[in-house]
Amino acid sequence: MPTTLRDVARLAQVSVKTVSNVVNGRPHVSAEVRGRVEAAVDALGYRPNRFARTLRTGRSGALALVVSEVDLPGLGGLTRALAGAAARRGYRLVIDPVDADRAAGHPPPVDGCLLLTDLPAGPGVDALPLVRLGRVPGDGTADRVGIDHLGAGRDATAHLLATGCRRIAAIDAGPDDAAPPPPVLRGYAEAVRTAGLPRLPGHVQRAAAHRRADGYRAARAVLARPDHPDAFVCASDALAIGAMCAAFDAGLRVPEDLAVIGVGGSEEGHWMRPALSTVAADTGFIARQAVARLLARIARPDAAPVDVVAPHALLSRASTRGADRPGTVRVGC
């Protein structure tokens, strides 16, 4: 049974209020009383009850990053950046993994949520202040911070074109019949059209989700066709990693026979061999903006939702051809 403010107050011979003042670092407490209280706190090993404090103040001081997939390449870097940004604003960050099916049924005990999933928020989470992470623009129902995926798809494709690829395939996640197609695919189509290249049938694949295995399957499907592509644009690093593995297992050399580029700038891609070229988001920017937007929404729940577009840069590594490698090609906003 934990010690409470009252226990400390009794031992230190002061009132509850004074102990509260000392614990919360309030001024206007005499040095002598403060010393007595601190001694009592130490002696009893007092720790404030977070739930009581939150109930009273209405603030828990915690934000949640809600993810439907914990094994996502790049999640580590994003989490680090978000935790840092939150800490600088006086908040702690916890990760809340939710099942795809029972999506976010109960809200985590936090002041607000960052959603890294395109799932519907669910009855629990959507009552909380909420910022979505990922592709912008969104549907305007919530604040959203992410890179311009259409631009990312265009830039990735342009990079492949510039390094000599001519039969470029693309892999994105989501239902096959989605309309409009997802932004990376639109950017890809735009770049291919601008270059005056023909659209090859079956060269656009839709994976079930952004998992390595989905990318592997999608890439196999394309590589099984008689008209091999010479490059893959993948809408995420997870898909790209799966696609690279499919290429190896098919006996193809990367990038000589098949170039691969992803989107995300994940750490894991850096540790593939060959290292994965990728359109990297500025995670520091995203983290700062996402936390700032979320805190703003907590303060003003009724403000109009805004989209924040984060800068991106193309990281040209060994999985794509090109004389400029290794290096960063500045593109995007």
Add this chain to the structure above:
Amino acid sequence: MPTTLRDVARLAQVSVKTVSNVVNGRPHVSAEVRGRVEAAVDALGYRPNRFARTLRTGRSGALALVVSEVDLPGLGGLTRALAGAAARRGYRLVIDPVDADRAAGHPPPVDGCLLLTDLPAGPGVDALPLVRLGRVPGDGTADRVGIDHLGAGRDATAHLLATGCRRIAAIDAGPDDAAPPPPVLRGYAEAVRTAGLPRLPGHVQRAAAHRRADGYRAARAVLARPDHPDAFVCASDALAIGAMCAAFDAGLRVPEDLAVIGVGGSEEGHWMRPALSTVAADTGFIARQAVARLLARIARPDAAPVDVVAPHALLSRASTRGADRPGTVRVGC
């Protein structure tokens, strides 16, 4: 300002207690009253306040997985297993990323912690019921669930010996002068000695931590020596992935010139090319045991700490030689 039990009670023309009974699914409520209350709950969009509930009951229904490194290969699989095990016991799981330096200063708002770090618990976390994940045996100060790392090191080394490797190097994390050496290294040394092979100087490297970059650096240091090893035993998949990259960058073929094996059984290793051989823990077992131990400790805080040894199996994949590949070699307990 959210709606409370009182608002619902007022609208439904019943007492606060009755609403509470309905919300918590208690029996002894007439169907008619129940219907009225449920209608009011829906109309007002009532959601129970978790903090008030926790304050009152003393139980939050949440467990925390405390990690010092979020970019760990295998963390995804472990998290999934733990979240599942917790859910089956009626608990939710959140991940609490902590900085290595300001380790776990504040306790997360949960009923207990699973610690996936060897850092000292810190003043906040160590007051909570706590189970450590990782190598067993531990120091006896806390419950601990993990595989037998000494056996894992022995089995990994034996596998390399059985597939023809004769100059085997080892990489583990931690300070160079730690005594006793970490268990994987001890198992490695034991297997090498048993095989009657000489100890090659400089073939045991200590990395700063279990990060890919640490494995990369350590492997480079070994490969820079005139007496190349023909295999690496790595104490984690993160180290092994870094070591594999170092081998490639040195122009070596895996496994022909250099075999590599890790410990952990991470998903990420599966998606390396060649796929990483690894000593895989039974994450389902670990998750079930860890959650069970933690709940037991919550119920009886003063019970003596116990160590639980989880089964492990050697996954022989393409990063090690051998005719039996691909396949699982049953070893361990």
Add this chain to the structure above:
DNA sequence: TTGTATGCGTTATCAG
């Protein structure tokens, strides 16, 4: 500068 009293939203105790 410090103490007293009240309420945050919930559940539990006890009457009716």
Add this chain to the structure above:
DNA sequence: CTGATAACGCATACAA
């Protein structure tokens, strides 16, 4: 079966 009322631990008007 239902209703009034007291706690849970903390922070804060307000009083002293």
